[in-house]
Amino acid sequence: MALLRWLSSSLRAKLLTMFVILTCIPLISVGLISHQKSFNTVFKNSKASTMLVADQLALDLDILFRDTGKLLELDKNPRVLHFLFSPK
Numbered sequence: 765m766a767l768l769r770w771l772s773s774s775l776r777a778k779l780l781t782m783f784v785i786l787t788c789i790p791l792i793s794v795g796l797i798s799h800q801k802s803f804n805t806v807f808k809n810s811k812a813s814t815m816l817v818a819d820q821l822a823l824d825l826d827i828l829f830r831d832t833g834k835l836l837e838l839d840k841n842p843r844v845l846h847f848l849f850s851p852k
Contacts, residue, residue: 838844
């Protein structure tokens with residue numbers, strides 16, 4: 765029923781309706797596709813960045829533990845202790 769009323773409506777209304785439909789559908793499609801692609805790109809880049817930060821943190825912790833171990837070994841050498849505690 766509504767379709768018959770639309771077919772009998774004015775040419776101006778038909779053109780306006782078709783213009784709106786034919787411009788909105790491609791715009792919505794392009795918007796959804798570009799959103800999905802940009803989301804995937806940002807997700808991959810943030811994941812890679814997080815992995816780099818985690819690797820650097822692991823390296824920093826390894827260096828910290830190695831340095832702490834070296835400091836704990838200082839008491840085994842009496843010359844180092846004498847040097848550290850001697851008045852200057």
